[in-house]
Amino acid sequence: MYAIVEIAGQQFKVAKDQKVFVNRLSTEEGKKVDFDNVLLIGDGDDITLGAPAIDGAQVGAKVLRHLKGDKVIVFKKKRRKGYRVKNGHRQSLSEIVIESITSSGAKKAAPKKETKKAEPKAAAPKKEAAPKAEAKKAPAKKATSKGDDLKKVEGIGPKIAETLNAAGITTFAELAKTDAAKISEIISDVRGNHVTDTWPAQAQMAADGKWDELKKWQDELDGGKA
Template sequence: MYAIVEIAGQQFKVSKDQKVYVHRLASEEGTKVSFDKVLLLDENGTVTLGAPAVEGASVEAKVLQHLKGDKVIVFKKKRRKGYKKKNGHRQSFTQILIEGIVAAGAKKKAAKKEVEVEVTETAEEVKPKAKATKKPKTEE
């Protein structure tokens, strides 16, 4: 079973017990997070596509740690002009562990409220108007 889920603006193909590095999340280490924007869900060959997301489906994960990626050097130069700029960047990541994928309808179902409706018109009062039909002439 796997799912394609959108986390922090990026799409990831995830399955149970998988570790994923995503852009930095605001939650603390050790907390559980849930992602509701599941775009595709595959359950043993049965594929469910969302439009744009699958209703009722979610991905449960646990935040393992926050860390920084490798340093990326940005160097700009224009030849024969004396222009040189050197800059560095380290992206912040969050490592999460996918604990489970909840399919649509498997989670708690919302209780439907029963609404009583008064019927003011009866079936006899609401009769469709009969259309005038032409009878074929019979020759004698």
């Protein structure tokens, strides 16, 4: 026999003599506790359902000990912001052992009645649509050549990208061919402490279409710093 029961806000499938870890209970260690919010009881092919709980059903258990679960690390990071927060959490738990499952007064769910499917109605003949006037095609706009989005390089913001474009560096390939010292000289008037050592290498990876490798590397950078 098994049952599905709600314990401390969580649902568990339990059987007799089974040990279960649940959210911390207020019952002291060694004391017995009963749970009456039983949603389902199964005994072989005989299944009893609740609506939502089974009237009169009960699961008896004994509290073995109180403990804390494994530590979970929660790490948050915001790119280009210098924001990093690391927290740890250990959930308070109680270990219980199921001693009994009773279904006295339980009401069995009525078997579902088979419903006949309605015969499909004959589809009405479709009316022929009136011919639509051919829409005038708008003259296609000439494609304009645009540079690459240099802000995809870790450490480059809108102001730096604008400064590089003004200096004639508009694509990843052009940025990759530019020396880091030359880049620092171009953006010397932009406020902030900018480290350009990795920018040419990042731009080369972007120009080669290696976005997955670039993304993995950028996650390890901090404002372009290795």
